[in-house]
Amino acid sequence: MKIGELAKATGTQVETIRYYEREGLLPETSRTDGNYRIYGEAHAQRLSFIRHCRSLDMTLDEIRVLLRFKDAPTENCGEVNALLDEHIGHVAARIRELRSLERQLKGLRDLCQEAQDAAHCGILNELARQGSEGGSSAAGHVHGAHGRSVERKTMKDKRK
Amino acid sequence: MKIGELAKATGTQVETIRYYEREGLLPETSRTDGNYRIYGEAHAQRLSFIRHCRSLDMTLDEIRVLLRFKDAPTENCGEVNALLDEHIGHVAARIRELRSLERQLKGLRDLCQEAQDAAHCGILNELARQGSEGGSSAAGHVHGAHGRSVERKTMKDKRK
DNA sequence: AGAAACCCTGTAGCAACTAAAGAGTCAAGA
DNA sequence: TCTTGACTCTTTAGTTGCTACAGGGTTTCT
Ligand SMILES: [Zn+2]
Ligand SMILES: [Zn+2]
Ligand SMILES: [Zn+2]
Ligand SMILES: [Zn+2]
Numbered sequence: 001m002k003i004g005e006l007a008k009a010t011g012t013q014v015e016t017i018r019y020y021e022r023e024g025l026l027p028e029t030s031r032t033d034g035n036y037r038i039y040g041e042a043h044a045q046r047l048s049f050i051r052h053c054r055s056l057d058m059t060l061d062e063i064r065v066l067l068r069f070k071d072a073p074t075e076n077c078g079e080v081n082a083l084l085d086e087h088i089g090h091v092a093a094r095i096r097e098l099r100s101l102e103r104q105l106k107g108l109r110d111l112c113q114e115a116q117d118a119a120h121c122g123i124l125n126e127l128a129r130q131g132s133e134g135g136s137s138a139a140g141h142v143h144g145a146h147g148r149s150v151e152r153k154t155m156k157d158k159r160k
Numbered sequence: 161m162k163i164g165e166l167a168k169a170t171g172t173q174v175e176t177i178r179y180y181e182r183e184g185l186l187p188e189t190s191r192t193d194g195n196y197r198i199y200g201e202a203h204a205q206r207l208s209f210i211r212h213c214r215s216l217d218m219t220l221d222e223i224r225v226l227l228r229f230k231d232a233p234t235e236n237c238g239e240v241n242a243l244l245d246e247h248i249g250h251v252a253a254r255i256r257e258l259r260s261l262e263r264q265l266k267g268l269r270d271l272c273q274e275a276q277d278a279a280h281c282g283i284l285n286e287l288a289r290q291g292s293e294g295g296s297s298a299a300g301h302v303h304g305a306h307g308r309s310v311e312r313k314t315m316k317d318k319r320k
Numbered sequence: 321a322g323a324a325a326c327c328c329t330g331t332a333g334c335a336a337c338t339a340a341a342g343a344g345t346c347a348a349g350a
Numbered sequence: 351t352c353t354t355g356a357c358t359c360t361t362t363a364g365t366t367g368c369t370a371c372a373g374g375g376t377t378t379c380t
Contacts, residue, residue, distance in 0.1 A: 004357065014358085015338060023336090034345045036358060049288050056261055056268075060336070066284065073279035080283055081272055088265045091258050098255045101217055105248045108216075112241055119233035123240055124226065130170075130208040142258070164326065174327085175369060183367090194376045196327055220367070 006039045010047045017047065023060060025050055025067065046070075058087055059141060094142030166199045170207045177207065183220060185210055185227065206230075218247055 007014045020026045021037075026046060029037045049070065053063045062083060069080050111122030118124055167174045180186045181197075186206060189197045209230065213223045222243060229240050271282030278284055 002358075013338075016336085018359095019337060032345090034358080036345080045288060052287050052289075054336090056265055057258075066287065069278040069281070070284055070288070073277060075278045076275050077272060077278045077281035077284065078275035080278070080281055081269070081275060084265065084269050084283060088262065088269065091262050091265060095255060095258045095262065098217075098251050098258070102248065102251050102255065105216055105244065105251060109241070109244050109248065112237060115236050115238035115241060117233065118229040118235045118237045118240070121229070121237035121240055123244060124230055124237065127212050127226065128205060128209050128230070129212075130205070162327075173369075176367085178328095179368060192376095194327075196376080214367090 001039050001044075003037050003039070006044060006047065009044055010051060012047060012051055020047070020050060025060065025063065056087075057091065057142065062087060090142045161199050161204075163197050163199070166204060166207065169204055170211060172207060172211055180207070180210060185220065185223065216247075217251065222247060 001009070003014050003017055006012075007017060017026065021028060026043065029039055029043065032038055046067070049067070050063055053066060058066075065083055066080060069075055069077055108123055108126055111126050161169070163174050163177055166172075167177060177186065181188060186203065189199055189203065192198055206227070209227070210223055213226060218226075225243055226240060229235055229237055268283055268286055271286050
């Protein structure tokens with residue numbers, strides 16, 4: 001099948017597939033006379049595997065490790081288990097961070113019950129106070145607090 | 161004070177301060193004869209405000225909005241409250257996503273109790289199964305599952 | 321005076337894509 | 351047959367919030 005069909009079959013964007021090839025997660029395929037990539041069932045399975053891992057928020061580096069084991073069926077899978085445990089740790093750590101943020105944010109929110117002039121807004125004034133360290137810092141690899149997908153479109157005219 | 165002193169006073173890196181200036185979060189300052197930026201107390205406060213917001217995982221765009229209200233003390237702060245509520249929603253949404261991921265990952269982990277050959281590893285086999293959509297997708301702006309800071313250093317020699 | 325410590329601008333890199341430019345290929349319809 | 355349209359190709363740049371150079375200039379200390 002051609003790249004567009006593979007994309008449809010796996011729910012992946014065409015550019016993402018080419019990106020994975022560049023990154024070495026998918027092998028380079030054979031090509032048609034017209035230089036089109038052609039894929040088989042094995043490619044579809046491998047891509048499904050990758051996307052499944054990504055849906056669990058693993059990094060491409062983590063996925064690379066798992067793929068090495070997929071490609072070496074006689075190896076002992078102990079490292080796979082360890083990697084998964086670590087990744088679960090990454091997720092758990094980020095959840096703890098975000099819960100702490102949520103608490104702080106709710107406390108902050110309570111400082112302004114009803115709208116007034118900005119100069120007396122408890123929220124703005126509290127944010128202006130210095131100190132109060134303790135934000136997210138160490139540990140794993142689960143980051144950010146802001147999603148992909150939405151509202152990305154509207155960002156074009158941001159600058160200027 | 162000079163940029164290095166401001167950096168020390170606020171616990172911010174020098175490059176970050178210059179970056180905020182480029183991004184319009186901090187105003188351009190006056191300069192010394194030798195073209196050094198000079199800052200006063202007001203700048204330090206503004207920077208503290210920004211860093212405080214960042215420690216709460218707000219985006220720079222969100223912070224820009226809050227700064228507009230800081231700069232207009234007579235405006236009604238209703239939008240501030242709304243922005244905070246939205247951001248709390250972002251964080252809450254991401255927590256829900258990550259909790260779902262955590263459940264899935266733990267279920268996956270249970271599929272391989274003791275190390276064996278990769279071909280029979282329940283984890284690898286389950287990841288290879290297709291379907292099973294339902295990963296993170298819609299909503300807010302709290303993303304990823306992988307932290308900043310650590311293990312970034314080790315990534316230099318990644319390719320090749 | 322010389323060296324260390326600071327500052328400047330400009331550019332590139334990180335993760336994991338996404339989008340777009342500019343060109344080529346292929347199948348079907350008029 | 352020709353032409354439209356859908357598809358594909360490569361290359362390049364943009365996204366977010368910084369961080370790290372490189373290659374200079376300035377200040378300050380000794
Ligand atoms: Zn992880
Ligand atoms: Zn308020
Ligand atoms: Zn937010
Ligand atoms: Zn196993």
